[in-house]
Amino acid sequence: VNLLEGVKKGDPLSVSRAITAAENGTPEGRTLLDAIAPLVGRALRVGFTGPPGVGKSTTIDALVQVIRSKGERVGVIAVDPTSPFTGGALLGDRIRMGKSTEDAGVFMRSMATRGTTGGLSRATQDAADLLDASGAARILIETVGVGQSEVEIARAADLTIVILSPESGDGIQAMKSGILEIADVVLINKADRTGADKLEHDLRGAFDLRPSRRQADIPILHSEAFRGKGIPELLAGVDAAVAARKENGEFDRRRRENMVRRLRSLAEYMIERDLWAEDGAGGKLVTLAEEVLNHARTSYQAAELLVREALKTR
Amino acid sequence: VNLLEGVKKGDPLSVSRAITAAENGTPEGRTLLDAIAPLVGRALRVGFTGPPGVGKSTTIDALVQVIRSKGERVGVIAVDPTSPFTGGALLGDRIRMGKSTEDAGVFMRSMATRGTTGGLSRATQDAADLLDASGAARILIETVGVGQSEVEIARAADLTIVILSPESGDGIQAMKSGILEIADVVLINKADRTGADKLEHDLRGAFDLRPSRRQADIPILHSEAFRGKGIPELLAGVDAAVAARKENGEFDRRRRENMVRRLRSLAEYMIERDLWAEDGAGGKLVTLAEEVLNHARTSYQAAELLVREALKTR
Numbered sequence: 334v335n336l337l338e339g340v341k342k343g344d345p346l347s348v349s350r351a352i353t354a355a356e357n358g359t360p361e362g363r364t365l366l367d368a369i370a371p372l373v374g375r376a377l378r379v380g381f382t383g384p385p386g387v388g389k390s391t392t393i394d395a396l397v398q399v400i401r402s403k404g405e406r407v408g409v410i411a412v413d414p415t416s417p418f419t420g421g422a423l424l425g426d427r428i429r430m431g432k433s434t435e436d437a438g439v440f441m442r443s444m445a446t447r448g449t450t451g452g453l454s455r456a457t458q459d460a461a462d463l464l465d466a467s468g469a470a471r472i473l474i475e476t477v478g479v480g481q482s483e484v485e486i487a488r489a490a491d492l493t494i495v496i497l498s499p500e501s502g503d504g505i506q507a508m509k510s511g512i513l514e515i516a517d518v519v520l521i522n523k524a525d526r527t528g529a530d531k532l533e534h535d536l537r538g539a540f541d542l543r544p545s546r547r548q549a550d551i552p553i554l555h556s557e558a559f560r561g562k563g564i565p566e567l568l569a570g571v572d573a574a575v576a577a578r579k580e581n582g583e584f585d586r587r588r589r590e591n592m593v594r595r596l597r598s599l600a601e602y603m604i605e606r607d608l609w610a611e612d613g614a615g616g617k618l619v620t621l622a623e624e625v626l627n628h629a630r631t632s633y634q635a636a637e638l639l640v641r642e643a644l645k646t647r
Numbered sequence: 648v649n650l651l652e653g654v655k656k657g658d659p660l661s662v663s664r665a666i667t668a669a670e671n672g673t674p675e676g677r678t679l680l681d682a683i684a685p686l687v688g689r690a691l692r693v694g695f696t697g698p699p700g701v702g703k704s705t706t707i708d709a710l711v712q713v714i715r716s717k718g719e720r721v722g723v724i725a726v727d728p729t730s731p732f733t734g735g736a737l738l739g740d741r742i743r744m745g746k747s748t749e750d751a752g753v754f755m756r757s758m759a760t761r762g763t764t765g766g767l768s769r770a771t772q773d774a775a776d777l778l779d780a781s782g783a784a785r786i787l788i789e790t791v792g793v794g795q796s797e798v799e800i801a802r803a804a805d806l807t808i809v810i811l812s813p814e815s816g817d818g819i820q821a822m823k824s825g826i827l828e829i830a831d832v833v834l835i836n837k838a839d840r841t842g843a844d845k846l847e848h849d850l851r852g853a854f855d856l857r858p859s860r861r862q863a864d865i866p867i868l869h870s871e872a873f874r875g876k877g878i879p880e881l882l883a884g885v886d887a888a889v890a891a892r893k894e895n896g897e898f899d900r901r902r903r904e905n906m907v908r909r910l911r912s913l914a915e916y917m918i919e920r921d922l923w924a925e926d927g928a929g930g931k932l933v934t935l936a937e938e939v940l941n942h943a944r945t946s947y948q949a950a951e952l953l954v955r956e957a958l959k960t961r
Contacts, residue, residue: 592939604957614914618910619907632910633680
């Protein structure tokens with residue numbers, strides 16, 4: 334109850350502990366998430382993605398300053414990439430955002446990959462719910478790369494901003510990787526460098542070629558985040574896009590779509606958690622694998638047995 | 648039965664149809680997969696991955712020629728990247744491998760992303776089983792990028808070859824992306840270009856820094872696949888690595904590990920297929936999402952309801 338009250342009051346330590354409890358899937362975490370649910374849905378959630386090196390952190394830091402100057406509380410969730418094999422975080426540079434960290438109106442949290450894509454996505458959305466309930470008006474969700482899981486997380490927001498820079502073929506990479514397809518706003522950062530106008534031109538060309546209806550009115554903004562240039566305009570652009578979407582119903586439609594995806598992945602997470610518990614079907618995996626290799630069963634027969642085993646325990 | 652006999656005889660059209668049936672998850676596909684299971688396990692499966700542009704297709708084409716010159720039958724499965732959002736394949740350039748396609752001893756198949764990572768991985772492994780049963784001695788599985796799903800597919804082989812080129816920081820990218828961690832053999836293609844020796848030096852340095860026991864004896868080979876140079880040596884390197892692994896038990900251990908992963912993902916696929924069928928829990932998704940957004944239920948309560956609903960139908 335203390336933790337719940339702390340979260341509701343916006344106490345940073347309580348929020349931090351609550352996010353950890355939720356992330357670890359403890360019963361306390363689950364109880365908290367159910368308890369704060371009525372308070373969830375007020376904050377605007379903005380996702381940021383783009384290739385490494387375009388200045389996502391710098392942009393978000395600058396944006397946080399602008400939001401704070403308006404007196405709004407803001408939460409930042411930075412989703413770190415990790416090697417899928419070692420589980421170790423690649424980025425140790427979360428000691429950043431100098432100005433923001435001493436400000437009680439700003440809450441920051443890094444989330445790292447925990448095994449599965451679904452797990453990270455779940456943890457990120459639970460953390461956003463907790464920040465929402467704690468009174469943050471805006472929640473900025475930053476993913477550090479353009480892998481599919483990171484793109485999934487960035488698009489699970491109300492609005493997704495794709496950040497590019499004029500350097501090193503990022504534009505072409507972005508078009509190829511499919512991240513432009515989730516962009517609601519494109520920000521060309523480091524816009525003072527050579528190639529910014531060409532990149533914008535190429536992006537417009539790419540958008541025009543696409544049949545999808547939303548591409549035509551995707552704002553392409555420029556910034557030099559390091560100097561704070563273009564960041565108030567970014568915030569204004571976000572607010573204008575949100576207002577337009579609330580007007581035409583797109584905002585609610587997107588929230589519904591996102592919630593459908595979220596419930597799907599949450600249900601899958603719950604089933605897999607039970608399925609692979611050591612005392613459940615998980616304990617039979619190695620034996621079954623050997624049986625398949627020895628032709629005592631086929632792979633599909635073995636998988637069916639695992640499923641029946643898993644479902645028996647519920 | 649005709650299709651089964653065709654596959655067993657190595658008839659290309661039968662194999663092609665069988666792979667399609669398996670990919671689509673039809674009852675006929677399932678029956679076939681169960682029927683050919685006793686014949687599976689004889690072929691050597693080699694996975695290839697690496698950043699775009701390093702010459703993977705050229706390398707595999709050249710390798711196919713060398714394998715054919717020894718009289719062995721070979722199957723090639725090319726796993727194409729697609730945008731996770733449009734579902735459209737990016738690569739239209741599968742009209743390649745000119746020499747190989749007229750040779751009845753070579754079977755080629757492209758697989759494209761079908762919704763989920765798990766689905767593509769399942770389809771690729773089923774296709775490899777069918778090729779195995781059809782009498783291919785070697786199955787080469789090529790993934791076109793270094794995304795996590797592609798890496799998962801490449802490592803599901805008996806041996807994984809990571810191809811790099813000296814160009815454009817591929818080495819650093821490879822180290823960062825984690826693909827080196829799945830390399831059993833590293834091939835530096837385009838080895839005539841500047842930087843090949845430096846790349847090898849950097850790779851050795853990176854391997855030496857790692858604690859993992861296998862890194863020390865990862866062969867780093869050079870090739871100029873376009874001219875066929877270094878490709879017989881690649882085949883010899885693969886065969887030497889396989890012989891060493893069969894000797895020390897690593898080969899069987901790896902097959903067991905791969906089968907454990909395969910059964911896990913197959914069981915998850917089966918559950919999710921039932922879970923999201925329109926006439927099952929899937930049909931309740933939108934209503935539940937709206938209830939969560941209206942605070943009539945929490946997200947976890949809604950997901951639990953979905954799980955109960957799904958399991959009821961089994």
